[in-house]
Amino acid sequence: MPVDRLLPSDEAHALIELTRDIADKVLDPIVDQHEKAETYPEGVFATLGEAGLLGLPYSEEYGGGDQPYEVYLQVLEEIGARWAAVGVAMSVHVLSCFPLATYGTEEQKAQWLPGMLGGEAIGAYSLSEPDAGSDAAALQCRATRVDDEYRINGTKAWITHGGIADAYNLFARTGEGSKGISCFLVPGDTAGLSFGKPEEKMGLAAVPTTSATYEDALVPADRRLGAEGQGLQIAFSALDSGRLGIAAVATGIAQAALDAAVAYAKERETFGKAIIEHQGLGFFLADMAAAVDSARATYLDAARRRDRGLPYSRQASVAKLVATDTAMKVTTDAVQVFGGNGYTRDFRVERFMREAKITQIFEGTNQIQRLVIARGLAAL
DSSP states (O other), X not given: OOOOOOOSSHHXXXXXXXXXXXXXXXXXXXXXXXXXXXXXXXXHHHHHHHTTOSSTTSOGGGTOOOOOHHHHHHXXXXXXXXXXXXXXXXXXXXXXXXXXXXXXXXXXXXXXXXXXXXXXXXXEEXXXXXXXXXXXXXXXXXXXXXXXXXXXXXXXXXXXXXXXXXXEEEEEESSSSTTSEEEEEEETTOTTEEEOOOOOOSSOTTSOEEEEEEEEEEEEGGGXXXXXXXXXXXXXXXXXXXXXXXXXXXXXXXXXXXXXXXXXXXXXXXXXXXXXXXXXXXXXXXXXXXXXXXXXXXXXHHHHHHHTTOOOHHHHHHHHHHHHXXXXXXXXXXHHHHGGGGGSTTSTHHHHHHHHHHHTTSSSOHHHHHHHHHHHHHTO
């Protein structure tokens, strides 16, 4: 059931229709096959790039779409509703463009940003480490300056598109303390960079998540984005936007689960009538619909603040918290609507439930979101 969206322009409406067409014709027919076989969908990201969907919130000067964030996120929700793994990878790619677009020099942007925004070069984000997740200041991966290069040694973890992406936002230690971390844009074919076996995940199986190991990998100094020691500032400012991307994907998962539950409830009959006509189940579905609408409203509120240049960090955390908790609750309830059928892999709702769980964990766990929100309140 297509969401009736309030969009700011005719161009945005056309963009949503284009997205739905691609999602229905390209993504939906193959999602079950690839998720079950855990195989990467070759060509899908090239299609998204050719359609102009991988650089929507960035400047047309470098090949982006110059779209408001509220429009980009609604595009992302449509993708996430058809295929969460692709939606998450798309969100991560757009996140990986942020440090270059925001902190890169004009020369850096001119050289690398058009390829990333056009989809010729897929980007990935490499912040977490095996012993440094929520506590980003505890990073141990180190970049040591040697003439016009940095020698990098260390291990990164939980990299979406690991081993497949063309460029990696690497956050590595160049000094001590929280102000001793710098950001680099590392080519995927760098000598000394290798990737671990893809993680065996509960969901999002079609797009790999891996570790990365740097062993005396040499990266040119002009690949550093921003100043030395500016890395955490770059990482955290990027994550505010990235959290909105995950909120949008989570809302898409919840919407897909709701749509599946409503369709099933209209077809399934008990005691001589469709189960949706039983008040108890009707109220159950009504609560699911209210939760999905509320999740969408929270991410759109944060996005509109971002588009207007207003502070939105707290609102981004609220959106991520509300939307991902909603996705977990709504997908669980959708499985309940399906009864025993919902517990089988014959129906998509069990996959939606597995996919929803990770949205509560990455881009900052929901416990971290509560911490950010609380600190924001304390600062008022």
